[in-house]
Amino acid sequence: MQSKAGNAQQLGSGRCPLCDWRSAALYNGAMPELPEVETVARGVDRRLRGDRIVQVWFGNRPQSFKNPPARQAKGLAGRAILAVHRAGKHIVFELGAAADAASKRGGLRETSLRQKNEPEAQWIVHLGMTGRLLVTAPDVPVAPHTHARLALASGSELRFQDPRRFGRLEFRDLGSGGVAFEAPGAEPLSIGAREFAELFQERRMPIKAALLNQTLLAGVGNIYADESLFEAGIRPRRRTNRLNAAELERLRLALRRILNDAIRLGGSSVSDYVDAGGERGFFQLEHCVYQRTGEPCRRCQTPIRRIELAGRGTHYCPQCQR
């Protein structure tokens, strides 16, 4: 058995609150995708909606910032958190007026904006591979690779940590001609059959590469691409324009079902992922192909095969997927 397959046997970790299941060890190799990002966004929203940012500290690793940290810190300070939600793999903080600016500025425009509760700014967080967004008490020791700390009026602290620094933080001021963030691709949970088919039938890339392309569908990453192709019975290398209507519809429904199941289980904790309260998810226990190279297919016992596609490890059952 290859070394990667050996790793895969140790897949998952943490303790399940329901069954007390516990695995041997962590291992490396997963990232926050739509279900994980949804879980984090919901957790942050529940904890911080209505709170106010009173103080901001940013680290000095420029890779983590889409616009300069000093500007982001200045933009965030004093603002109310109106809501937090997911868009694709992004976590979007909808922010109100800064406390001091609101009292200074006043005026008609301000009043109308506040009445409609429209955001005046946004903070957009992408977790990349290893990013974590955690709500903690301020006296909890600061973990290594913490690049952002936001002190809140409630006394809580929001922290962003990201060892590999593939994550990105971005501040947008919507008041001065700034444009609200929009995920580039369609939402896989709500896209209809026709629109889904239209995304793919004119293209000729491998279906797996298309699923990973965020400008087509927003939020699908390596785990859920592999898992949904397994459930739909489609080989990852199949060209998108060679898939018939029935296959595309199977894929759409498989993707939707798997993403919803994963959200229900709090996401897949394969390596670094935890939700806003530091809890791990449990969808990794449901994986059929991802990181199961060489292990028997759960449906037909054929060993799961691993190939490289679009620069990613890609897992499938040669018997069940055609």
Next chain:
DNA sequence: CATGTTTCCTGACAGC
């Protein structure tokens, strides 16, 4: 334009 490849970054692990 569409598609393919490289790069960034660190921790975990295998092997010596």
Next chain:
DNA sequence: TGCTGTCAGGAAACAT
């Protein structure tokens, strides 16, 4: 024990 090499991957940049 401790070192070195390999691998994981989202998305932007670059190449074909």
